[in-house]
Amino acid sequence: METKKDLPSIVSSTWPGIAGIAALVGFGLLGLTFLKWLGIIALIFQAIKIFGAQKSKLSAPPSPEVARKSKVQDLKRALNKAQFETLTELPAAQALEQLQQNQERMTSFERTLSLKLSPNEITYGRYHDAAQQVYLAILNQLNEIATRLTNVLSIKVSEDPTDANTEASTRLLLRGQELAKVSAQLKLNESALTRMDQLTQAISEMKNQSAIGTSDLAPLLLELEDLAERAKKY
Known part of the structure; x- marks a missing residue:
């Protein structure tokens, strides 16, 4: 009107x-x-x-939310492609599962936080920002995992058992190194998802805002922030 x-x-x-x-x-x-x-x-x-x-x-450039959704769709396509390759099937499947869980955890966290605190409160912003950092860190990790899996598939090694030259050995080593990094990143993501579960549960058990100081929220918050920082180092 x-x-x-x-x-x-x-x-x-x-x-x-x-x-x-x-x-x-x-x-x-x-x-x-x-x-x-x-x-x-x-x-x-x-x-x-x-x-x-x-x-x-x-x-006009797309909004941040539209751009993020587009990147998530690109990530899904890359991981789905890697899932159909024997060499990268298992880590790709785990990464896809983490991608879905990450969105579900963040949605659940935001819903629970909104029930307990007002968005206008400073405390709300602090906890939401920490969870958002972890959510984005997991997304970044998954993007890097997709890139590493693509790199693994691009490293071609001769299937001839008699071909044991230096180049083949180097390529096998590179494959192993990339897959090891993927494994470490997946483990870090699992830790972050678990801490998100714990934080959401702790918030859901709050009876009022004054309960924040006596709960386990502060240590969990610090651990979430630490996990987000660790993820940036990969």
């Missing part, structure tokens, strides 16, 4: 069209040629404004 504050912007955006129509009506009634051309020019100007506005909308 438009308000008085909206009227200036509405008039500013539509006046060329209104003026054009008025001029053409005047031409029809009075037969003055200059009104005809004035109306045509005004309508052309209005069309240019509309085209420019539509072009601006199309060229």
